[in-house]
Amino acid sequence: MTEKIAALLESWGVNKALEQVEFLLDPANIPFAIWETLYAPLLAAVFAYLIGLPLGILLVTGEENGIRPMPKNLMRVLNTLINLLRSIPFLILMVMVFPLSRLILGTSIGTTATIIPLTVAAAPYVARLVEASLREIDRGVVEAAQSMGCSTWQIVTKVMLPECKPSLISGATNAAITILGYGAMAGSIGGGGLGAIALMRGHGRGQTVVLYVAVILLVILVQIIQTVGTRLCVKTDKRITHK
Amino acid sequence: MEPIIELKNLTKTFGAGGGQVSALRDVSLAVYPGEIFGIIGLSGAGKSTLVRCVNLLEHPNQGAVLFHGRDLTGLKEKELRMQRRKISMIFQSFNLLEQRNCLDNICFPMELAGIPRKEAKQRAMELLETVGLPDKAAAYPVQLSGGQKQRVAIARALASDPEVLLCDEATSALDPKTTDAILKLLQTINRERGITIIIITHQMSVIEQICNRVAILDAGQVAEIGAVEEVFRNPKSPAGRRLVSPSMALPLAEDMPLARIAFNGNASADPIIASLVMDLGMKVSIMGADTRNVDGKAFGTMLISLPEEAEKKKTILDYLNAFAGVTAEEV
Numbered sequence: 358m359t360e361k362i363a364a365l366l367e368s369w370g371v372n373k374a375l376e377q378v379e380f381l382l383d384p385a386n387i388p389f390a391i392w393e394t395l396y397a398p399l400l401a402a403v404f405a406y407l408i409g410l411p412l413g414i415l416l417v418t419g420e421e422n423g424i425r426p427m428p429k430n431l432m433r434v435l436n437t438l439i440n441l442l443r444s445i446p447f448l449i450l451m452v453m454v455f456p457l458s459r460l461i462l463g464t465s466i467g468t469t470a471t472i473i474p475l476t477v478a479a480a481p482y483v484a485r486l487v488e489a490s491l492r493e494i495d496r497g498v499v500e501a502a503q504s505m506g507c508s509t510w511q512i513v514t515k516v517m518l519p520e521c522k523p524s525l526i527s528g529a530t531n532a533a534i535t536i537l538g539y540g541a542m543a544g545s546i547g548g549g550g551l552g553a554i555a556l557m558r559g560h561g562r563g564q565t566v567v568l569y570v571a572v573i574l575l576v577i578l579v580q581i582i583q584t585v586g587t588r589l590c591v592k593t594d595k596r597i598t599h600k
Numbered sequence: 601m602e603p604i605i606e607l608k609n610l611t612k613t614f615g616a617g618g619g620q621v622s623a624l625r626d627v628s629l630a631v632y633p634g635e636i637f638g639i640i641g642l643s644g645a646g647k648s649t650l651v652r653c654v655n656l657l658e659h660p661n662q663g664a665v666l667f668h669g670r671d672l673t674g675l676k677e678k679e680l681r682m683q684r685r686k687i688s689m690i691f692q693s694f695n696l697l698e699q700r701n702c703l704d705n706i707c708f709p710m711e712l713a714g715i716p717r718k719e720a721k722q723r724a725m726e727l728l729e730t731v732g733l734p735d736k737a738a739a740y741p742v743q744l745s746g747g748q749k750q751r752v753a754i755a756r757a758l759a760s761d762p763e764v765l766l767c768d769e770a771t772s773a774l775d776p777k778t779t780d781a782i783l784k785l786l787q788t789i790n791r792e793r794g795i796t797i798i799i800i801t802h803q804m805s806v807i808e809q810i811c812n813r814v815a816i817l818d819a820g821q822v823a824e825i826g827a828v829e830e831v832f833r834n835p836k837s838p839a840g841r842r843l844v845s846p847s848m849a850l851p852l853a854e855d856m857p858l859a860r861i862a863f864n865g866n867a868s869a870d871p872i873i874a875s876l877v878m879d880l881g882m883k884v885s886i887m888g889a890d891t892r893n894v895d896g897k898a899f900g901t902m903l904i905s906l907p908e909e910a911e912k913k914k915t916i917l918d919y920l921n922a923f924a925g926v927t928a929e930e931v
């Protein structure tokens with residue numbers, strides 16, 4: 358089987374075909390790489406939302422005309438910090454965050470270690486996504502809730518978040534895909550997963566077949582996330598009438 | 601009778617420096633339990649700002665908002681939230697929660713008040729019945745027409761068992777027929793539940809149809825306040841005249857003596873002027889008229905020119921005032 362495929366590839370002019378096919382078909386390699394590709398970004402996404410969701414809410418509720426205005430200086434610092442983190446290219450941010458990874462996890466290499474830079478990069482992005490979603494809500498709806506005697510907390514939990522749920526889901530889909538992309542990039546510096554395989558083997562060692570397979574798998578993963586996200590978004594949105 | 605809501609010397613200014621807008625200037629008025637009180641004015645007159653001051657969605661810069669004699673402006677946030685439950689509000693754009701179905705929209709205020717879900721649902725069903733949408737419990741707002749949305753909004757407003765219902769242009773987004781139906785519903789609610797209603801509108805017809813008293817707001821000030829028939833038959837302020845008879849607000853020659861004739865439905869307009877000319881042998885011209893004929897009876901006002909001589913003026917006014925349902929005075 359392995360030899361047959363290798364011979365076929367060889368006949369198409371592929372170099373080192375046997376080595377590549379052996380690598381790809383070894384059940385320990387690709388499934389594990391897919392797992393690694395998903396697990397670090399997934400955990401990072403969870404942490405990013407733990408930080409970014411409250412921040413995004415604060416960005417909307419705490420502004421001057423928000424439902425609970427916060428000191429202007431606090432908002433200014435928050436906005437600047439988010440912009441700052443978002444303007445650093447991910448690879449550079451990752452290197453900069455190494456000491457933090459070492460501090461928290463005791464290491465700065467390996468898939469688990471990428472969770473820290475991924476979280477640091479994704480949290481401000483998530484905050485902006487959440488902010489954008491919450492801004493879509495009609496001011497009148499919030500006012501109606503206020504007129505009914507809603508507290509700030511109730512407006513956030515019972516009005517803003519539920520009313521913006523479809524948009525938040527769509528934002529989360531975006532975040533997941535972006536973090537997945539960052540994760541693949543992180544593969545180049547000590548991380549694992551499909552990104553690492555594509556870079557190290559595919560690019561580094563000229564194993565083009567491995568490169569393409571890894572990239573195609575990444576594309577498929579992104580497609581799946583996007584499709585699930587869009588379906589979920591449409592399904593939860595009661596503004597869309599389903600026949 | 602004690603007013604249920606009393607606004608005292610409300611002042612509200614938006615912005616600062618050059619871009620400052622005085623939305624309310626020293627507005628005072630009282631609304632009594634059980635009445636339907638209208639506030640009318642042109643766009644930008646400050647109506648929304650005024651009604652939003654009643655439940656403190658807008659905080660006035662100065663003045664007091666008394667609810668049962670108690671000033672709301674001084675209340676702590678938590679206490680204010682409790683009071684707000686007794687003052688419901690409906691809006692021009694309905695402001696329903698779009699991700700909740702009708703039943704859950706109506707349950708919302710009860711959820712806030714901590715009423716058990718089962719009890720809330722049952723009450724919400726009753727309220728849907730009240731507003732005439734018993735079969736829309738599971739429908740989402742997007743599936744409803746404007747009129748239906750406003751009905752759900754009214755049901756939601758009633759869910760907290762309020763004493764006052766504020767309506768900010770509640771019918772302005774609706775067609776005339778739907779407006780009519782919503783106004784009738786509000787009237788029924790007022791009558792059957794004894795809820796005091798404050799209606800903000802720029803439409804005369806709304807005030808005419810259901811209000812007991814009306815305040816005319818002009819550039820942030822109360823220009824006039826009184827019983828609806830009184831104000832409409834005989835508006836005293838320039839703003840009132842502009843609203844009641846827009847056609848007569850045209851600038852006329854300053855010194856031309858004029859009389860306003862108000863018809864309140866007990867006479868027909870045309871024969872009166874005709875007989876005036878014939879009986880008295882004096883010529884008058886109609887300068888403007890905003891009368892409506894309902895079953896041959898006239899409602900509205902008419903402006904006629906008067907002769908210069910005081911004696912002739914008096915003759916004409918006396919002649920007109922002798923008709924039932926007609927009031928004439930020099931303006």
Ligand SMILES: Nc1ncnc2c1ncn2[C@@H]1O[C@H](COP(=O)(O)OP(=O)(O)O)[C@@H](O)[C@H]1O
Pocket residue numbers: 614615621622623641642643644645646647648649650
């Ligand atoms: N939040 C606000 N900020 C600045 N100006 C406002 C605000 N709300 C209302 N205004 C101004 O106050 C005036 C009265 O507005 P409003 O009460 O909405 O009038 P109405 O409801 O009678 O049309 C207008 O000039 C309007 O532009």
Ligand SMILES: [Mg+2]
Pocket residue numbers: 647648649769
């Ligand atoms: Mg308005």
